Amino acid sequence: MTTEYRVISTRPIRPDGVDKVTGRAVYGADVRLTGTLIGKILRSPHAHARIRRIDVSQVRALPGVKAVVTGQDLPEADDRIVDLGEDTGNLKHLRDNILATDKVLYHGHAIAAVAAVSASVAEEALKLIDVEYELLPPVLDVREAMREDAPLLHETLITESLGETGGRPSNVAEHIQHLLGDPEQGFRQADVIVEREVATATVHQGYIEPHVATALWNADDHLTIWCSTQGAFAVRQQCADLLGLPVSRIRVFPTEIGGGFGGKINVYLEPVAALLSRQSGRPVQMAMSRAEVFRATGPTPGSWVRVKMGTTRDGRLVAADAEIAFEAGAYPGSPISAATQCVFACYYIPNGRIDGPVFPRIGSIECLEAAKANPHYQAALSREDVGGNGNVYANDMGAAALRSARALRGRGVAHGFWFNAGLQSSCTINVSVDGSVQLVEGSTDIGGTRASIAMQAAEVLGLAAEDVKPVVADTASVGYTSVTGGSRTTYATGIAAIEAAHDVIRQMRERAALLWELDSEEVTFDRGVFTAAGNPGQQLSFKELAAELEETGGPITGRATVLPEGRGGAFATNIVDLEVDPDTGKVTILRFTIVQDAGKAIHPSYVEGQMQGGSAQGIGWALNEEYAMDEQGHLVNASFLDYRMPTALDLPMIDPVIVEVPNPGHPFGVRGVGEVPIVAPPAAIANALYHALGIRFSHLPMNPRAILEATGQIGAAASSK
Amino acid sequence: MAEAPLPFQGRGRGRGRLHVSTRINDEDTELLCDPSQSLLECLRDVLGLTGTKEGCNDGNCGACSVILNGRLVNACLVLGAEVDGQEVTTIEGLATPEGLHPLQQAFLEHAALQCGICTPGFILAAKALLDREPQPSEERIRFWLAGNLCRCTGYNKIVEAITSTAAELAQ
Numbered sequence: 077m078t079t080e081y082r083v084i085s086t087r088p089i090r091p092d093g094v095d096k097v098t099g100r101a102v103y104g105a106d107v108r109l110t111g112t113l114i115g116k117i118l119r120s121p122h123a124h125a126r127i128r129r130i131d132v133s134q135v136r137a138l139p140g141v142k143a144v145v146t147g148q149d150l151p152e153a154d155d156r157i158v159d160l161g162e163d164t165g166n167l168k169h170l171r172d173n174i175l176a177t178d179k180v181l182y183h184g185h186a187i188a189a190v191a192a193v194s195a196s197v198a199e200e201a202l203k204l205i206d207v208e209y210e211l212l213p214p215v216l217d218v219r220e221a222m223r224e225d226a227p228l229l230h231e232t233l234i235t236e237s238l239g240e241t242g243g244r245p246s247n248v249a250e251h252i253q254h255l256l257g258d259p260e261q262g263f264r265q266a267d268v269i270v271e272r273e274v275a276t277a278t279v280h281q282g283y284i285e286p287h288v289a290t291a292l293w294n295a296d297d298h299l300t301i302w303c304s305t306q307g308a309f310a311v312r313q314q315c316a317d318l319l320g321l322p323v324s325r326i327r328v329f330p331t332e333i334g335g336g337f338g339g340k341i342n343v344y345l346e347p348v349a350a351l352l353s354r355q356s357g358r359p360v361q362m363a364m365s366r367a368e369v370f371r372a373t374g375p376t377p378g379s380w381v382r383v384k385m386g387t388t389r390d391g392r393l394v395a396a397d398a399e400i401a402f403e404a405g406a407y408p409g410s411p412i413s414a415a416t417q418c419v420f421a422c423y424y425i426p427n428g429r430i431d432g433p434v435f436p437r438i439g440s441i442e443c444l445e446a447a448k449a450n451p452h453y454q455a456a457l458s459r460e461d462v463g464g465n466g467n468v469y470a471n472d473m474g475a476a477a478l479r480s481a482r483a484l485r486g487r488g489v490a491h492g493f494w495f496n497a498g499l500q501s502s503c504t505i506n507v508s509v510d511g512s513v514q515l516v517e518g519s520t521d522i523g524g525t526r527a528s529i530a531m532q533a534a535e536v537l538g539l540a541a542e543d544v545k546p547v548v549a550d551t552a553s554v555g556y557t558s559v560t561g562g563s564r565t566t567y568a569t570g571i572a573a574i575e576a577a578h579d580v581i582r583q584m585r586e587r588a589a590l591l592w593e594l595d596s597e598e599v600t601f602d603r604g605v606f607t608a609a610g611n612p613g614q615q616l617s618f619k620e621l622a623a624e625l626e627e628t629g630g631p632i633t634g635r636a637t638v639l640p641e642g643r644g645g646a647f648a649t650n651i652v653d654l655e656v657d658p659d660t661g662k663v664t665i666l667r668f669t670i671v672q673d674a675g676k677a678i679h680p681s682y683v684e685g686q687m688q689g690g691s692a693q694g695i696g697w698a699l700n701e702e703y704a705m706d707e708q709g710h711l712v713n714a715s716f717l718d719y720r721m722p723t724a725l726d727l728p729m730i731d732p733v734i735v736e737v738p739n740p741g742h743p744f745g746v747r748g749v750g751e752v753p754i755v756a757p758p759a760a761i762a763n764a765l766y767h768a769l770g771i772r773f774s775h776l777p778m779n780p781r782a783i784l785e786a787t788g789q790i791g792a793a794a795s796s797k
Numbered sequence: 798m799a800e801a802p803l804p805f806q807g808r809g810r811g812r813g814r815l816h817v818s819t820r821i822n823d824e825d826t827e828l829l830c831d832p833s834q835s836l837l838e839c840l841r842d843v844l845g846l847t848g849t850k851e852g853c854n855d856g857n858c859g860a861c862s863v864i865l866n867g868r869l870v871n872a873c874l875v876l877g878a879e880v881d882g883q884e885v886t887t888i889e890g891l892a893t894p895e896g897l898h899p900l901q902q903a904f905l906e907h908a909a910l911q912c913g914i915c916t917p918g919f920i921l922a923a924k925a926l927l928d929r930e931p932q933p934s935e936e937r938i939r940f941w942l943a944g945n946l947c948r949c950t951g952y953n954k955i956v957e958a959i960t961s962t963a964a965e966l967a968q
Contacts, residue, residue, distance in 0.1 A: 089905045100848065284852040334850070366857075681908035685954060689948070689950050692948075723944075724939040724942040724945070725943040729935075
């Protein structure tokens with residue numbers, strides 16, 4: 077059955093569009109408050125060191141300096157687990173990350189901060205802070221970190237293994253395992269067993285707007301924060317925990333946000349700006365430089381994955397075994413659990429084991445990379461496995477024919493899964509006298525969600541998309557709303573908007589009933605028109621009735637708060653054609669197609685945009701991007717020149733194919749679309765490189781150096797020729 | 798102790814401020830800047846023109862693209878003092894009372910932005926391209942835009958918006 081929609085699946089201009097193409101939209105760095113000071117952070121030049129002493133006594137002598145803080149200014153924190161928005165974390169670790177006290181654990185770790193009348197004075201002031209370090213050996217690789225004799229990052233960290241803690245401290249934060257059936261028995265049934273190891277590099281989300289926050293700790297001990305964040309309520313909660321303030325005294329205004337990709341959920345600057353504001357009595361604005369963003373925010377973890385899969389000759393997968401290790405950087409908190417849930421989620425496998433030791437962040441990409449490297453993975457895919465869209469994967473692509481035509485061209489296919497999130501959302505809808513409505517929501521708009529949420533309300537209300545005016549509100553003006561992340565916003569905040577719209581209609585029917593002297597049950601609503609039951613001639617449009625609100629009892633506000641349980645898993649398949657230059661190792665993407673199940677594409681242009689953007693980011697991670705550390709653990713490529721993300725010239729047009737298999741857990745069938753596009757590109761490209769070169773790559777990035785080493789053009793193989 | 802009379806006095810170092818007479822978005826503009834202040838800092842912090850965005854402050858992302866005497870530049874790599882006697886166009890100078898610039902309209906219609914932080918820079922870069930090459934090929938557009946990073950869109954819709962604008966302006 078096809079449903080006829082009037083707004084959904086159209087492509088209206090986004091409500092915040094004009095502000096964003098004219099430069100008027102207010103992003104984090106555009107906030108201007110009277111009397112604002114500029115805050116700057118002193119950061120560790122060392123990757124691993126004990127802090128012997130921090131002396132800030134010289135700083136205040138510098139004219140123009142108004143405040144200086146260290147970790148000692150944050151309240152003591154215990155080992156309690158707190159809400160970080162998308163995930164949870166240990167409060168003490170969060171505190172130590174905000175401003176280090178006893179140890180620094182990465183190059184760029186924050187140590188102290190100053191606020192001054194200008195940025196230049198603040199920078200001068202940082203030079204007056206004296207820190208004495210005792211250098212400790214760095215730990216730079218996940219498997220190295222898991223060794224018994226590895227230098228310890230946290231002397232008090234005891235591994236939590238399979239639900240139990242015990243033993244002595246180690247760098248392994250957590251060990252989880254999923255077991256299904258009998259893997260050994262399964263492998264005995266297999267005719268073909270493939271086992272591989274795969275490693276991925278630590279990579280950054282690469283949002284173009286650096287982190288920025290402005291805080292005002294007022295004389296009444298109420299704190300107001302303006303910041304670029306994926307979740308204003310998450311910022312409020314973290315600041316409350318870190319600063320020892322009740323949430324009732326903190327109000328967070330989310331500004332427009334210049335990209336996040338999961339990286340703008342944890343707080344970094346907000347609590348520090350708050351401390352500086354409390355001390356100075358003035359607003360304090362802090363912005364990171366690009367190098368600070370690379371060094372001191374939360375990149376995607378590097379990983380090591382071993383995957384073993386067994387299949388019968390007729391192409392049935394009978395067993396799978398995966399060992400997954402994530403490096404989370406300085407503190408526990410890598411999303412190993414998500415990885416273990418995604419690694420085999422695409423397949424029906426009767427026997428499996430997934431082992432995940434976590435070295436003290438999102439990523440199913442790593443696991444899927446390993447799974448997709450299995451040349452047999454395609455065999456087991458059927459229409460049922462992929463929600464009815466299986467035809468696009470059974471694609472051997474005439475490998476031999478292509479290779480004989482152009483030796484260094486290849487085609488690769490890979491398929492990715494991500495489970496998407498639900499979480500909490502709130503909306504209110506206020507009916508205006510002209511028959512338009514204001515939609516107040518708590519989800520910051522990172523890629524067009526004002527449009528996709530307003531369109532869902534408009535569909536229910538029978539209004540044009542333009543008649544729903546969305547507003548992203550601060551934490552005092554809308555109900556609790558979880559972060560814009562986990563591909564959840566159009567799904568979950570969409571449901572809140574739909575339910576709030578139904579609440580409006582319920583109240584409007586009562587008003588029509590009052591006018592017509594009927595019971596509200598005797599008023600029907602369809603496509604924007606209220607009709608008296610039994611008297612089809614008696615009708616009022618939404619706009620006509622909206623004009624009668626004062627006469628019928630006053631304003632109408634619809635509201636809804638939701639915690640939806642019916643999130644729909646996301647599937648995407650990438651098909652890539654590429655060409656390798658044998659002399660330089662450069663890979664050119666000739667053609668790239670992404671086929672993705674959106675459930676229902678509310679605004680197809682922005683769904684396509686998510687698919688294209690995720691693919692582009694995945695291509696960057698596959699071919700180029702990585703954190704480069706020297707032996708002492710200094711990040712040596714902390715700029716967009718050296719951490720090279722794909723430019724327009726590096727990419728072809730990315731062809732999006734939207735598949736719509738409705739999610740039964742959403743009234744219009746919405747699934748999240750934002751994250752799954754990034755899962756499979758590295759695997760598709762690895763498969764295409766195998767097709768082109770006959771070489772199976774197992775490490776990301778597959779950059780020119782890796783390709784030339786593998787083909788023997790450079791490195792040991794070349795020099796022995 | 799000297800305090801700033803204004804909430805923002807930029808990143809200036811020292812007292813020897815320079816008087817700069819320039820033309821910004823077709824208006825004669827006077828400003829005082831420190832010798833070390835970039836054009837980006839002058840625009841954002843001295844003049845309050847915050848439509849020009851900072852993404853890296855080292856010339857590698859293009860978010861601060863502006864047009865200087867008809868040439869596309871990164872405002873973070875130009876000193877404020879250098880624009881004395883010159884003409885600067887920023888994102889604030891594109892729309893007129895009659896409406897949006899055709900590129901701005903095309904970016905909206907083609908959904909060529911997601912988070913929008915890189916958008917002013919891309920629109921200025923595209924304008925500089927179309928001013929000198931009214932009918933660029935896709936390859937030419939991609940080459941020209943290679944100094945502007947976007948992490949959200951994969952560039953498809955940006956390239957399409959520019960192609961469409963070029964076609965529209967040719968009519």
